[in-house]
Amino acid sequence: MAAPRPLERNVYTQTLDCIHCGLCLSACPTYVVTGRESASPRGRVYLMRGVAEGEIELDPVVASELQLCLGCRACESACPSGVAYGAMLERARESVVDAGLRRGPARWLERWALRHIVPHRRRLHALASLLAVLQRLRLDRLVFRLPLESLRRAGSLLPAVPGRLDRRPLPAFSAAEGERRGRVALFEGCIASELFAAINHATLRVLTRNGFDVVVPRGQTCCGALQAHSGDLSFARKLARENLVAFSARDTAAVDALVVNSAGCGAALRELEQWLPGEGAAVAAKVRDVCEFLDEVGLRPPPHRVAARVCYDDPCHLIHAQGIAAAPRRLLACIEGLELVSHAEPDSCCGAAGTYNLTQPDMSRRILDAKITALEAAAPDIVATGNPGCLLQLQAGFDERELPIRVLHPVELLEAAYR
Amino acid sequence: MSRGHAALIERLARVVGSSHCLSSPAELFAYECDALTLDAVRPVAVVLPEDAEQVSRLVGVCGELGHPFVPRGAGTGLSGGAHPVEGAVVIGCSRMRRILEVDAENRLAVVQPGVVNADLSAAVAHLGLCYAPDPSSQQACTIGGNIAENSGGPHTLKYGTTTNHVLGLELVLPDGERVRLGSKSGFAAGYDLVGAVVGSEGTLGIVTEATVRLVPLPEGVETLLAVFPDLQSACRLVGRVIGAGMIPASLEIIDQRTIAAVEASAYAAGLPLDAGAVLLIELDGAACGLADQVASIREFAASEGVRELRVARDEDERALFWRARKGSFGAMGRLAPDIYVHDAVVPRSKLPDVLERICQIADRYQLQLSNVFHAGDGNLHPIISFDRRSDEELGRVVAAGREILELCVAAGGVLTGEHGVGVEKRDYMGLIFSAADLAAMTHLRDAFNPTGICNPGKLLPVTRSCVESGSKARARVSPG
Ligand SMILES: Cc1cc2nc3c(=O)[nH]c(=O)nc-3n(C[C@H](O)[C@H](O)[C@H](O)COP(=O)(O)OP(=O)(O)OC[C@H]3O[C@@H](n4cnc5c(N)ncnc54)[C@H](O)[C@@H]3O)c2cc1C
Ligand code: SF4
Ligand code: SF4
Numbered sequence: 001m002a003a004p005r006p007l008e009r010n011v012y013t014q015t016l017d018c019i020h021c022g023l024c025l026s027a028c029p030t031y032v033v034t035g036r037e038s039a040s041p042r043g044r045v046y047l048m049r050g051v052a053e054g055e056i057e058l059d060p061v062v063a064s065e066l067q068l069c070l071g072c073r074a075c076e077s078a079c080p081s082g083v084a085y086g087a088m089l090e091r092a093r094e095s096v097v098d099a100g101l102r103r104g105p106a107r108w109l110e111r112w113a114l115r116h117i118v119p120h121r122r123r124l125h126a127l128a129s130l131l132a133v134l135q136r137l138r139l140d141r142l143v144f145r146l147p148l149e150s151l152r153r154a155g156s157l158l159p160a161v162p163g164r165l166d167r168r169p170l171p172a173f174s175a176a177e178g179e180r181r182g183r184v185a186l187f188e189g190c191i192a193s194e195l196f197a198a199i200n201h202a203t204l205r206v207l208t209r210n211g212f213d214v215v216v217p218r219g220q221t222c223c224g225a226l227q228a229h230s231g232d233l234s235f236a237r238k239l240a241r242e243n244l245v246a247f248s249a250r251d252t253a254a255v256d257a258l259v260v261n262s263a264g265c266g267a268a269l270r271e272l273e274q275w276l277p278g279e280g281a282a283v284a285a286k287v288r289d290v291c292e293f294l295d296e297v298g299l300r301p302p303p304h305r306v307a308a309r310v311c312y313d314d315p316c317h318l319i320h321a322q323g324i325a326a327a328p329r330r331l332l333a334c335i336e337g338l339e340l341v342s343h344a345e346p347d348s349c350c351g352a353a354g355t356y357n358l359t360q361p362d363m364s365r366r367i368l369d370a371k372i373t374a375l376e377a378a379a380p381d382i383v384a385t386g387n388p389g390c391l392l393q394l395q396a397g398f399d400e401r402e403l404p405i406r407v408l409h410p411v412e413l414l415e416a417a418y419r
Numbered sequence: 420m421s422r423g424h425a426a427l428i429e430r431l432a433r434v435v436g437s438s439h440c441l442s443s444p445a446e447l448f449a450y451e452c453d454a455l456t457l458d459a460v461r462p463v464a465v466v467l468p469e470d471a472e473q474v475s476r477l478v479g480v481c482g483e484l485g486h487p488f489v490p491r492g493a494g495t496g497l498s499g500g501a502h503p504v505e506g507a508v509v510i511g512c513s514r515m516r517r518i519l520e521v522d523a524e525n526r527l528a529v530v531q532p533g534v535v536n537a538d539l540s541a542a543v544a545h546l547g548l549c550y551a552p553d554p555s556s557q558q559a560c561t562i563g564g565n566i567a568e569n570s571g572g573p574h575t576l577k578y579g580t581t582t583n584h585v586l587g588l589e590l591v592l593p594d595g596e597r598v599r600l601g602s603k604s605g606f607a608a609g610y611d612l613v614g615a616v617v618g619s620e621g622t623l624g625i626v627t628e629a630t631v632r633l634v635p636l637p638e639g640v641e642t643l644l645a646v647f648p649d650l651q652s653a654c655r656l657v658g659r660v661i662g663a664g665m666i667p668a669s670l671e672i673i674d675q676r677t678i679a680a681v682e683a684s685a686y687a688a689g690l691p692l693d694a695g696a697v698l699l700i701e702l703d704g705a706a707c708g709l710a711d712q713v714a715s716i717r718e719f720a721a722s723e724g725v726r727e728l729r730v731a732r733d734e735d736e737r738a739l740f741w742r743a744r745k746g747s748f749g750a751m752g753r754l755a756p757d758i759y760v761h762d763a764v765v766p767r768s769k770l771p772d773v774l775e776r777i778c779q780i781a782d783r784y785q786l787q788l789s790n791v792f793h794a795g796d797g798n799l800h801p802i803i804s805f806d807r808r809s810d811e812e813l814g815r816v817v818a819a820g821r822e823i824l825e826l827c828v829a830a831g832g833v834l835t836g837e838h839g840v841g842v843e844k845r846d847y848m849g850l851i852f853s854a855a856d857l858a859a860m861t862h863l864r865d866a867f868n869p870t871g872i873c874n875p876g877k878l879l880p881v882t883r884s885c886v887e888s889g890s891k892a893r894a895r896v897s898p899g
């Protein structure tokens with residue numbers, strides 16, 4: 001029997017869900033920018049189907065259209081036919097890598113970092129400490145002279161590393177305050193737990209203030225989303241398995257929810273079943289975004305005022321991948337003094353998209369520019385968004401235009417209102 | 420790629436820049452069809468101009484080198500209007516998406532053809548205005564495509580189709596000349612050439628700018644959802660409402676199978692799964708008159724055996740009902756890999772009878788059929804779910820489609836209400852029009868498009884013998 005064609009085994013059946021109606025087109029940032037059908041969701045699905053049916057080759061053009069995709073999944077929200085685009089994309093990208101269509105130093109570095117740095121908390125910590133020193137000595141500016149565009153971009157995105165004290169590990173157990181309402185496990189994340197250490201601490205405090213015991217299971221690791229999106233599904237599965245073990249331990253399995261404060265990680269953990277069929281379901285069913293969870297259980301009214309004009313911008317992996325849009329807005333509206341102002345297209349991508357701002361700097365920049373322009377027009381003091389990549393990207397966008405706007409996670413605003 | 424093509428591509432790229440001139444196999448593959456996936460043909464190049472000047476130069480290059488060209492908007496067309504023919508260049512308007520002018524006082528907008536229908540309405544909403552034609556594909560389809568197809572939508576019942584909303588056009592003729600038709604006021608001496616271009620399916624030239632009418636958002640809106648045990652009683656209510664002299668903004672029916680698919684989709688609106696059909700009724704106008712109309716409808720509905728009548732409580736619920744209606748067609752994709760839809764129009768009074776017979780045809784061919792349609796206009800949308808990979812099944816789909824069309828025509832109907840003729844129904848034109856009728860249309864086309872280079876093989880039968888035939892499935896289209 002002939003060897004299966006690329007994409008025939010892993011993606012083909014799902015491509016048949018697409019009826020080619022085109023309703024997803026204008027939701028797609030890369031289509032809107034390029035006007036190219038092959039850079040649209042419908043076009044990409046058609047390319048995948050064409051490759052699987054042998055109508056076209058899995059060639060560099062197909063590969064580059066798949067790479068140009070943000071993985072924002074806005075197309076899934078628009079699709080009436082239920083096309084599981086995100087899952088197809090991961091598998092198609094794996095085939096692109098297998099076919100040897102992604103080579104070169106940038107790809108090598110990406111894969112190496114995603115395998116050997118990102119999932120290792122101690123290495124990340126050491127790297128963050130090093131970076132903190134460089135930043136203090138102002139040597140970090142040297143990154144702008146680096147030979148690789150992606151590294152330069154990475155350098156320009158980095159925020160000031162928080163102090164060592166903030167980056168201390170979270171306690172394994174924190175007790176509820178006031179009347180106890182339940183017990184949850186907290187997912188720490190990888191890079192964010194160093195660069196955005198304050199968000200994890202804020203999440204923990206808001207949960208305890210709301211009457212929940214919080215356990216932080218040891219042995220948990222990076223969620224695997226970045227690896228999967230870059231076509232390294234096998235490594236993503238390995239990470240998923242480690243997390244499965246960590247969150248299935250007896251004391252952890254008994255929690256009410258597995259709370260996640262990063263939209264990207266939450267989406268990946270919710271889809272654990274896809275990576276680990278048959279096993280992932282139980283853990284996946286417990287996953288809740290922190291805002292979703294607090295909204296579900298009912299937020300204890302925060303006592304303090306936070307006087308600020310705030311725009312809430314939807315992370316793609318919260319609104320499109322998890323269908324959560326109202327909860328964060330409702331929570332923010334509970335804060336006295338906080339004025340929620342709306343801006344154009346809060347549900348469109350900011351161009352961060354995991355490592356996209358490093359691998360596709362031009363497209364990322366164009367998408368970011370549109371987002372910053374929309375936000376600037378609303379003139380907020382603060383932009384709230386619940387995903388580390390978006391926090392970095394938006395802050396870099398504001399700083400570049402020298403706009404006095406701060407980007408915070410919604411739980412940071414909540415914490416301020418409890419403080 | 421032949422040497423001739425290489426020269427063509429180089430010339431085209433010089434006009435738009437190489438990044439907007441696509442010629443790799445994968446890129447061309449993505450342009451082989453629109454939302455009708457039958458009869459696909461790969462173009463030799465796709466160009467994405469940004470303004471009328473570029474369009475005119477591209478058309479000039481095609482003319483000089485003898486390559487047919489095909490205008491394309493978003494490719495949501497359902498009759499293959501944007502399908503290439505062998506050797507064709509696709510001229511896509513997807514980058515021409517600027518709104519050039521909004522004149523609130525005179526209630527008009529001037530737009531490039533690639534502006535997305537829903538984007539235009541969204542952009543003028545703050546002025547209390549909207550662009551009335553609202554195809555269910557409005558979130559994606561373009562004004563240029565709407566003009567070419569004379570598109571309608573749920574609100575056509577009261578507001579008319581695209582042709583009632585276009586005041587003026589700029590058209591690039593198939594020889595590259597730019598001409599202006601109509602005027603901003605809507606009054607123009609002489610032939611109504613705007614009227615001729617609207618609905619011409621891209622066979623007379625490429626629309627590069629449109630001046631369209633904006634209408635005020637209605638002061639009051641009531642949206643009702645009537646749940647019926649069967650399709651027939653829903654149709655009877657439509658007749659009662661119109662018979663009583665009301666002019667609702669829309670009257671839309673969704674049948675049971677469609678309800679099931681929508682409710683499983685991202686567009687779910689809580690429609691009852693065990694209902695035989697739901698009728699979506701929208702009333703708009705002066706707020707004071709609406710309550711009376713709602714009361715009469717309530718009364719009529721009760722006498723037709725309505726199971727439940729929901730009145731949308733607020734804008735959110737109203738939007739939810741409409742999302743379900745507009746997503747319903749796409750939701751059918753959940754049932755099978757492909758869908759095929761006809762859009763014949765029949766006299767309203769014949770709806771119940773025709774629908775029943777359409778169902779019988781589908782049963783006879785063992786095909787899965789669902790109906791979601793503009794009941795107020797008598798514009799049917801029988802949707803067949805199938806799998807194009809099976810030639811045998813495809814054959815049944817085409818044969819059933821033909822019988823459905825013949826049935827509708829025999830009932831006094833027409834071939835298409837809004838999806839156009841394209842490649843799909845061009846060979847059925849003989850069912851409705853005489854040879855002399857078709858010749859008159861051909862003369863009109865030839866006056867604009869004498870060499871036949873602009874969107875060949877669409878709308879009009881290709882050869883005389885085809886006028887009578889009309890049964891082809893995967894046959895490739897040859898340059899007209
Ligand atoms: C889910 C779904 C729902 C739909 N619902 C409706 C509905 O309710 N009502 C309705 O009327 N239609 C409906 N349609 C059909 C389709 O959306 C319309 O025909 C629409 O007007 C096509 O616009 P487009 O931009 O996609 O054009 P395309 O499909 O790209 O092109 C359509 C035709 O227009 C020509 N054309 C495009 N741009 C130009 C231009 N600038 N100048 C000259 N010719 C041009 C093309 O050559 C082609 O012949 C639906 C389709 C889908 C998939
Ligand atoms: S994931 Fe985002 S960028 Fe990719 S096809 Fe879908 S909408 Fe477009
Ligand atoms: S909306 Fe869904 S079914 Fe329609 S073209 Fe896009 S992916 Fe395909």
